Amino acid sequence: MSFSELGLLPALVQACARAHFLQPTPVQASAIPALLAGRDVRVQARTGSGKTAAFALPLLQQWLTGKPQSPRPVRGLVLVPTRELALQVAETLRDLAHELPGLIKINVAFGGVSINPQMMGLRGGADIVVATPGRLLDLVRHNALHLDQVATLVLDEADRLLDLGFADELSEVLALLPQQRQCVLCSATFAPGVKALAEALLHEPVEIDLASAVAARPDILQRAIVVEEERRGPLLRHLLAQAPQDRALVFVASRYRTEHVAAKLGRDGIRAAPFHGDMSQGARTDALLAFKRGQVQVLVATDMAARGLHIEALPIVVNMDLPRSPEDYIHRIGRTGRAGGQGEAISFVPPAAEAHFRLIEKRQGQRVPRETVPGFEPREPLAASSEAADAAEATPGRGTGLDPNGGIKGHRKSKKDKLRERLAAEGQSSAAGRTPKAR
CATH class of the missing domain: 3.40.50.300 (P-loop containing nucleotide triphosphate hydrolases)
Structure with missing residues (x-):
């Protein structure tokens, strides 16, 4: 299978060739058509399997097929748990978008550095934002960006973002997003409790699980x-x-x-x-x-x-x-x-x-x-x-x-484990009572 068979626009197929992507990896071959069709997707695949490009290419196609607006509304939002991953995902997006027609604006935001340059970079809006949750919320509070027009939300290393360390911040971010949106969750692992929370965010998702496939190891x-x-x-x-x-x-x-x-x-x-x-x-x-x-x-x-x-x-x-x-x-x-x-x-x-x-x-x-x-x-x-x-x-x-x-974790359940199980149960109850999202 080639990238041209996945439904990508010719400009993106050429971008893949420039990036030396010879043919789609299994996770890309499964995820890209589903994402281009507007489906929610949960991807579990081992590290190094090509998950970043699997959601980056559909995000870029969404921008290519959209109508230019001024100021630019954020249409694609990628949340990540660490600064290093934010920089890495943004670099992948920029590399793939380097010679696309038009001028896409991809911004990256994370804590630990001054917020002022990041606020300046968001003047006039942005097409795609890659951010850690805490700094994203800081920018929203400073009125540097708005999230009410986000069409696609990606949680990269989703199991980490759905864990208790990010739970409060993630809940705040979700409350700022439109209810009708595409959601993509990517990770190499999903613990049972986290998986239940993930399911509450997705609507009739395409499930891609390649983590245990021998060929994908x-x-x-x-x-x-x-x-x-x-x-x-x-x-x-x-x-x-x-x-x-x-x-x-x-x-x-x-x-x-x-x-x-x-x-x-x-x-x-x-x-x-x-x-x-x-x-x-x-x-x-x-x-x-x-x-x-x-x-x-x-x-x-x-x-x-x-x-x-x-x-x-x-x-x-x-x-x-x-x-x-x-x-x-x-x-x-x-x-x-x-x-x-x-x-x-x-x-x-x-x-x-x-x-x-x-x-x-x-x-x-x-x-x-x-x-x-x-x-x-x-x-x-x-x-x-x-x-x-x-x-x-x-x-x-x-x-x-x-x-x-x-740093070894014993067999007894910690307070954190018990709280995670309770949140997972609440997530399942919420999902059971939710009406399907319109597309």
């Missing part, structure tokens, strides 16, 4: 190295020394850990930089750019780097600390093996974390063989930790008993 070699918690730092330095030319994205559990690990690597002569949410936008941009250019060998990051971040041909991802949830694991390792490339994902599994890593394996439907590195073998025999994991899995409600610095 990226080519990532997953490794699980059993190592004592206190030996993870030396093991990381040992592995990096074996491939000094390779860049590595290393995930840890906290902002403090990013600084601590990066500093230790630096003292050993390894060019490393931290990356976390407490850094200024300028510092984060500089660290990411240095990493992409190869000026920094190792980027030590929290989970804010796990979603939406595209780093060309990244060879290795290391889970120095295991993620709290299996969904975060999928997002983390998805930073490598993107766009048809190959990658390697290495997880350090302390014996006490065996039960948690088994849960991660179960959720992704893939077993990862355990291995050890000579000189870093754990004191506790593998058989003993395996037996403990079997017991933990067989005992409902039992926690993992891991060191809190590892």
Whole structure:
């Protein structure tokens, strides 16, 4: 199948060719015709599968077929959870729109920087806005833009936006939008509670689920190295020394850990930089750019780097600390093996974390063989930790008993889990009583 067969205008087919999109990915082949037909769509597909272009191309076609107005009303709105993803989505849209007829105005807005330049950029309106929810609301309160003519709303990394951390802001944004609108939700994962909330936003959606398709899985070699918690730092330095030319994205559990690990690597002569949410936008941009250019060998990051971040041909991802949830694991390792490339994902599994890593394996439907590195073998025999994991899995409600610095989430439901379930139930009740939207 070619892009011309999906219903795209010739100008957009040419834009795909200029972007070296040779043929549609499975998610693009499924999503683009549905979006061009005006349908609501929920896309669940692994990272690097082409989700951004899948909604970007229909947004651009919507602009091409619309009538010019002055000031420009915002017709396309893309909400994202992080600054880096906002910049990345806007860059994709601008690249595809670069040689289209007419002059499209694509604005990006996020917090952590002065609002004044973003307000100035919105003078005269905008055709498409890519924004984080908090800064978008700030701009609305400053009367810098209006959202009453939005035709298409896209939630990129929708599971994160529908989570409790963004729930209040997202509710405010939704209240500003017209009721009759197209809605697109994209993510690599949808937890059950979040999925129920998502369904309340959609009207008779086209469901595209390619996350579990074997053919859609990226080519990532997953490794699980059993190592004592206190030996993870030396093991990381040992592995990096074996491939000094390779860049590595290393995930840890906290902002403090990013600084601590990066500093230790630096003292050993390894060019490393931290990356976390407490850094200024300028510092984060500089660290990411240095990493992409190869000026920094190792980027030590929290989970804010796990979603939406595209780093060309990244060879290795290391889970120095295991993620709290299996969904975060999928997002983390998805930073490598993107766009048809190959990658390697290495997880350090302390014996006490065996039960948690088994849960991660179960959720992704893939077993990862355990291995050890000579000189870093754990004191506790593998058989003993395996037996403990079997017991933990067989005992409902039992926690993992891991060191809190590892950031592992136990089996007991937290207050946040319970509240999420309650909100999901309320969302289902609301959806059941809602009348269908007119198109």
